[in-house]
Amino acid sequence: MPFAKSVCSDLQCGRSLWPYLLLTYHCTVLKTGSTPSASGSAYLELVNPNATGPSNTNLKLSCTVHGPRALPRSAPFSPHMILTTHVKYAPFATKQRRGYLRDSTERDLGVHLETALRGAIIADRWPKSGVDVVVTIIEGDQDRSSPENQREDVWDIMTVLSGCITVASAAIADAGIDCVDTVAGGVSALVSTDATSPPTIVIDPPMADYDKIHAACCIAYLPTRDEVTNMWFKGVLPGSDATIYNNMIERALVACRNANRVVVNALKETIEPKNEVS
Numbered sequence: 001m002p003f004a005k006s007v008c009s010d011l012q013c014g015r016s017l018w019p020y021l022l023l024t025y026h027c028t029v030l031k032t033g034s035t036p037s038a039s040g041s042a043y044l045e046l047v048n049p050n051a052t053g054p055s056n057t058n059l060k061l062s063c064t065v066h067g068p069r070a071l072p073r074s075a076p077f078s079p080h081m082i083l084t085t086h087v088k089y090a091p092f093a094t095k096q097r098r099g100y101l102r103d104s105t106e107r108d109l110g111v112h113l114e115t116a117l118r119g120a121i122i123a124d125r126w127p128k129s130g131v132d133v134v135v136t137i138i139e140g141d142q143d144r145s146s147p148e149n150q151r152e153d154v155w156d157i158m159t160v161l162s163g164c165i166t167v168a169s170a171a172i173a174d175a176g177i178d179c180v181d182t183v184a185g186g187v188s189a190l191v192s193t194d195a196t197s198p199p200t201i202v203i204d205p206p207m208a209d210y211d212k213i214h215a216a217c218c219i220a221y222l223p224t225r226d227e228v229t230n231m232w233f234k235g236v237l238p239g240s241d242a243t244i245y246n247n248m249i250e251r252a253l254v255a256c257r258n259a260n261r262v263v264v265n266a267l268k269e270t271i272e273p274k275n276e277v278s
Contacts, residue, residue, distance in 0.1 A: 028259065030167070030266040032174040038064035039131075040175025042266075044167035046159070048206045060139040061163045063171040067131035081126035085114040086134045087164055094140040109135075109161055112230055116165045116220030119229030120183040121172065131177065135164045155189070155207040158216045161232065162187045162204070165220045166259045173267055181222040182263050183229055186255025188248045189216040190237065199238060201248060203255040214238060217248045221256035228253075 028046055035041035046059040068081055087109040089098040102110075117133065140156060165185030173182060190199050191210040199214055207213060215235025221228055237244050 028166075028262045030170055030262050032170050032266055032270045034062060035064050038066055038171075038175075039068075040065040040171045040173070040177070042167045042170035042174060044163050044170070046163060046204065048209075058139055059137075059159060059163050061135060061137055061160075061167045063133065063135045063164075063167040065131060065133055065168075065171045065175040065177070067175075068126045068129040068177065069131070071128050071130050075128075077128055079127050080123035081121065082130040083114060083118055083121060083123065084130065084132045085110045085117065085168075086132065087113060087137070088135070089137045089140065093137045105157060109157060109164060112161055112218075112232055113164050113168060116183055116185070116230035117168055117172065119220070119227065120169065120179045120181055120222060122178040122180060125178050131175075133168050133172070135168060137164075155213050155216055158187050158189070158218045158232065158234070159204065159207060161185065161218050162255070162259070165230075166263060170263050170266055173263070174270065181224045181227075182260060182267075183220050183222055184256045184260035184263060185218065185220050186252045186257075186259055187216060187218050188251035188255060190214040190235070190244065190248060201251050203251050203258075215248065217252045219249065219252040219256055221253055221260075223257050223260045 028044070030042065030044050032040075032042045034043040041062070041064045044059075044061045044063075048058060071078065071082065086102075087106050088102055089106060091098050091100065113133070113135065137160060140160065162185035165183060169179075169183045172179060186203065187205065188201055188203050189205045189207070189210075190201055191205060191214065192199055192212040193209075194211045207216075213235065215233070215237050218232045219228055220230040231249070233245075233248075
């Protein structure tokens with residue numbers, strides 16, 4: 001299974017952001033071809049190396065791509081491919097059991113995911129056809145040992161969306177759908193470890209590990225084209241310094257580039273065995 005660790009090489013950012021330092025914790029595990037019956041598929045796992053037990057913060061996602069396939073005869077003509085995204089938590093994915101019907105959070109994730117992928121897919125090459133991207137959240141980014149997780153629910157969807165974008169990008173590439181670039185998701189957050197510590201900027205953070213989360217930013221990014229296809233920012237920044245907002249976006253782009261390296265390495269390892277057989 002392809003394995004890569006997200007590492008930020010931009011060490012000088014600690015001086016420009018002081019006292020807003022940069023930290024990263026997650027390791028990313030990505031494997032394509034996890035569902036043979038689908039046109040393309042991928043499995044993504046974000047591992048917290050600081051976890052002390054199996055119940056601590058973790059994120060596991062599975063994505064399947066079905067299509068491109070012809071639209072029904074009753075559907076109106078479309079000169080480009082119709083993209084449909086579906087994001088659903090498994091009933092056991094979070095501490096509070098999820099229902100079988102999608103709620104507002106899952107619908108919001110689906111809308112953001114569709115916006116992020118639409119900017120990468122070359123839809124004009126598949127007229128009057130459709131493709132379905134289905135992401136299943138097997139395990140949410142929560143600390144199951146914590147007695148109270150309502151605060152986490154507000155913020156963990158940022159990390160979930162980032163993972164959905166990355167795993168969907170790998171699955172679409174595995175399906176052989178033409179794209180201008182491999183889109184990758186990344187998150188940066190302004191957090192405090194306790195009530196007395198200064199705010200710190202972290203990338204791809206395990207939200208449950210922090211006492212207070214001031215703001216978070218999730219970006220979908222095309223590294224080769226240097227384009228952003230989707231951005232979601234939520235929270236309140238301390239003070240009126242606009243540079244904090246810009247620095248959070250820059251750090252989220254660093255996380256996107258790290259995730260893109262993982263996607264590229266996973267796709268290379270998928271292609272290499274085929275070349276050896278042929």
